[in-house]
Amino acid sequence: MSTSTPAKLARLRAFLSTKPDLEVLRIYLRKQDVGLLKDAMLVTAQRVWSANAPYHLTEIGITTYDRRQVNQGQPIIAGPHAENLLRSVWCMHLRIRPHAHIPSATGNADSFHFGATTFVSTEEAMDMLHQIWHQPLDENDLGKGSRPIIYMYFGGNDGLGKMRKTTFDFDPSNFDTTVAVLDAQHIPVQAKITRSPHAALTYLLQQFKIVAFDHENGGNTAMYSTIVAILSALRTELYSSISNPRAKAGQTGQSSSKSAQSVMQWLMERPTPPAPFGIVTYCSRCGSGAHLFTECPNADLGCSRCEKSSHVWRHNNANTHIEGLCVFRS
Numbered sequence: 297m298s299t300s301t302p303a304k305l306a307r308l309r310a311f312l313s314t315k316p317d318l319e320v321l322r323i324y325l326r327k328q329d330v331g332l333l334k335d336a337m338l339v340t341a342q343r344v345w346s347a348n349a350p351y352h353l354t355e356i357g358i359t360t361y362d363r364r365q366v367n368q369g370q371p372i373i374a375g376p377h378a379e380n381l382l383r384s385v386w387c388m389h390l391r392i393r394p395h396a397h398i399p400s401a402t403g404n405a406d407s408f409h410f411g412a413t414t415f416v417s418t419e420e421a422m423d424m425l426h427q428i429w430h431q432p433l434d435e436n437d438l439g440k441g442s443r444p445i446i447y448m449y450f451g452g453n454d455g456l457g458k459m460r461k462t463t464f465d466f467d468p469s470n471f472d473t474t475v476a477v478l479d480a481q482h483i484p485v486q487a488k489i490t491r492s493p494h495a496a497l498t499y500l501l502q503q504f505k506i507v508a509f510d511h512e513n514g515g516n517t518a519m520y521s522t523i524v525a526i527l528s529a530l531r532t533e534l535y536s537s538i539s540n541p542r543a544k545a546g547q548t549g550q551s552s553s554k555s556a557q558s559v560m561q562w563l564m565e566r567p568t569p570p571a572p573f574g575i576v577t578y579c580s581r582c583g584s585g586a587h588l589f590t591e592c593p594n595a596d597l598g599c600s601r602c603e604k605s606s607h608v609w610r611h612n613n614a615n616t617h618i619e620g621l622c623v624f625r626s
């Protein structure tokens with residue numbers, strides 16, 4: 297195994313910056329002999345904030361794909377709808393514990409379908425992201441430097457993250473280890489799945505005959521974005537056949553044996569480990585780690601500060617938390 301240095305990472309980043317997002321993903325997933333890039337991890341992040349100002353980060357969805365873990369880094373047959381690659385995508389859903397009782401912008405923080413949600417403190421979330429972006433190339437020899445990271449997001453999520461940096465100071469596009477920054481919304485355009493640079497995630501999934509469930513949950517968004525990016529990047533390989541030379545997505549070519557929806561169903565049903573930080577049982581009303589909000593024996597408790605608030609949303613939300621967990625001083 298070679299070494300990774302800041303200069304090598306910078307060179308790799310400069311090289312990849314000359315390529316379209318689609319090409320970067322294709323090189324990473326499918327090309328042999330890619331040098332340091334074979335040690336890279338593909339990480340998709342999706343941040344979700346509260347519905348109302350002042351904004352608080354409520355959820356983070358993260359998927360990771362580690363090329364090294366799949367056939368020792370050598371390209372494999374992708375299988376129907378890339379199932380052989382998608383099976384190695386690990387999806388995590390974090391909810392920020394102190395903000396778990398605040399309505400999230402998307403309203404479905406409870407509906408994560410690709411694994412287990414963990415409740416974490418803001419510090420734990422930051423720690424975990426830091427660890428993902430700073431992984432040793434060789435666990436047994438830290439002198440060999442850090443693994444490269446390909447950072448992916450969907451549409452405006454990264455820009456919003458930069459704008460709301462004061463609420464959660466996480467901007468991976470500038471990290472030393474980030475060798476490429478990909479927008480999963482652009483990849484389908486480059487793959488000629490759509491002409492619209494602003495196509496919605498659900499629309500893009502439909503092009504692959506996938507019906508999305510609760511796509512706005514941060515964890516589901518991260519996973520669906522990764523799926524759209526990978527299926528788009530491998531479109532020709534996955535769908536082309538003599539009867540379908542233009543590789544229109546469907547049940548053709550390498551993907552003829554099953555439907556995309558059945559692969560999605562399998563991805564949702566397979567056991568997936570939760571994130572290694574935080575707790576899976578947490579009650580956002582009373583702060584207990586012994587039961588969930590829906591099982592809370594203290595349903596009569598609420599927050600008198602929010603009860604008296606002139607903001608309608610806070611007043612309506614007063615019953616979701618005790619005063620001790622309120623994020624507002626008055």
Ligand SMILES: [Zn+2]
Pocket residue numbers: 579580581582583584587588589591592593594
């Ligand atoms: Zn409770």
Ligand SMILES: [Zn+2]
Pocket residue numbers: 599600601602603614617618619621622623624
């Ligand atoms: Zn309150």
